[in-house]
Amino acid sequence: MFTQPVPTLARDGDAIVVLDQTRLPYRSEQRRLATLAEVATAIHSMQVRGAPLIGATAAFGVAIALGGDASDAQLDIALRTLAATRPTAVNLHWALGRMAARLRPLPASARLDAAWAEAETIRAGDAATCAAIGAHGVALLEAVVARRNGPVRVMTHCNAGWLATCGAGTALAPVYAAHACGIAVHVWVSETRPRNQGLLTAWELREAGVPHSVIADNAAGILLARGEVDLVITGADRVAANGDSANKVGTYLKALAAREHGVPFHIAAPLSTIDFACPDGAAIPIEDRGPAEVRSVQGVASDGSVQDVALVPDTTGAANPAFDVTPARLITSIVTERGSSAPGRLRDLFPEAP
Numbered sequence: 001m002f003t004q005p006v007p008t009l010a011r012d013g014d015a016i017v018v019l020d021q022t023r024l025p026y027r028s029e030q031r032r033l034a035t036l037a038e039v040a041t042a043i044h045s046m047q048v049r050g051a052p053l054i055g056a057t058a059a060f061g062v063a064i065a066l067g068g069d070a071s072d073a074q075l076d077i078a079l080r081t082l083a084a085t086r087p088t089a090v091n092l093h094w095a096l097g098r099m100a101a102r103l104r105p106l107p108a109s110a111r112l113d114a115a116w117a118e119a120e121t122i123r124a125g126d127a128a129t130c131a132a133i134g135a136h137g138v139a140l141l142e143a144v145v146a147r148r149n150g151p152v153r154v155m156t157h158c159n160a161g162w163l164a165t166c167g168a169g170t171a172l173a174p175v176y177a178a179h180a181c182g183i184a185v186h187v188w189v190s191e192t193r194p195r196n197q198g199l200l201t202a203w204e205l206r207e208a209g210v211p212h213s214v215i216a217d218n219a220a221g222i223l224l225a226r227g228e229v230d231l232v233i234t235g236a237d238r239v240a241a242n243g244d245s246a247n248k249v250g251t252y253l254k255a256l257a258a259r260e261h262g263v264p265f266h267i268a269a270p271l272s273t274i275d276f277a278c279p280d281g282a283a284i285p286i287e288d289r290g291p292a293e294v295r296s297v298q299g300v301a302s303d304g305s306v307q308d309v310a311l312v313p314d315t316t317g318a319a320n321p322a323f324d325v326t327p328a329r330l331i332t333s334i335v336t337e338r339g340s341s342a343p344g345r346l347r348d349l350f351p352e353a354p
């Protein structure tokens with residue numbers, strides 16, 4: 001079983017400790033979150049990020065909120081506050097729904113212990129789900145090995161590795177599984193403006209010894225056109241019932257270019273990311289994170305200090321949709337903890353889902 005080099009999320013008494021991903025890849029800093037407000041801020045500011053990790057962290061946020069007051073009113077405040085942190089990743093709302101279903105029927109006196117236990121079940125469940133996605137997804141790389149020599153050339157976008165989850169990751173789980181069983185891999189890592197989560201992917205892969213190259217987002221097209229990519233695999237923040245998938249902005253463009261050049265495009269996503277109540281991509285809420293993130297870039301200066309550098313004046317207009325939607329017709333398969341599915345056949349894998 002994959003072990004996270006540093007836990008993305010762990011309980012610490014009546015608080016939790018998380019890895020502050022706004023400091024990575026330059027600084028590895030942990031944050032202890034002991035109040036509902038601290039957990040909500042950590043999710044909204046993306047100290048904690050990645051759809052599955054957001055959900056698990058919010059579940060612990062409910063437990064933290066009920067310390068000292070486990071009344072209906074306090075439970076409602078916790079659920080509303082955490083639900084408002086980010087709109088697109090359905091894992092957040094799935095986890096809060098699980099916590100509500102577990103806690104509402106209980107007397108206030110029984111809720112705190114149950115909340116911590118349910119949050120831990122969600123956390124541990126995500127780690128197991130990541131492992132299963134890796135086990136199923138490795139077949140995508142083995143299929144490439146069967147037809148050509150040399151490293152399997154995988155393109156990904158954003159960060160859907162262990163940093164985005166409670167385990168090995170989603171999109172990167174098959175990569176880690178393949179690397180662990182000796183399959184040569186090279187990962188094209190798209191930097192992923194404006195928050196550059198691709199640099200988190202590069203940091204993960206460097207730490208794991210997986211060969212990779214960072215590319216500007218705009219370089220993906222020519223690499224696909226040149227035949228230098230065997231498959232594209234990304235994570236997702238919400239998969240609609242028809243298989244349309246929301247993921248970090250820029251994913252859609254890669255899917256279009258992949259289709260144009262006959263390169264398979266896969267989504268790796270657990271059931272907690274599939275929203276059967278959402279009919280199609282048009283119904284997925286797309287987070288708008290405001291202009292500031294586009295107007296600047298974060299990096300590390302020669303003296304080692306982490307700095308935000310302005311790219312344009314504050315008076316320059318900027319648009320910042322944080323996600324886009326890849327239509328099911330551009331998706332070759334969706335890899336889940338129960339195996340791979342055509343995008344429109346997910347219900348076959350999860351007949352019990354509401």
Ligand SMILES: CSC[C@H]1O[C@H](OP(=O)(O)O)[C@H](O)[C@@H]1O
Nearest residue numbers: 049050051160164235236247248
């Ligand atoms: C394992 S899915 C991670 C998913 O979440 C990321 O979004 P953000 O960094 O804004 O939380 C990105 O869409 C990844 O694909």
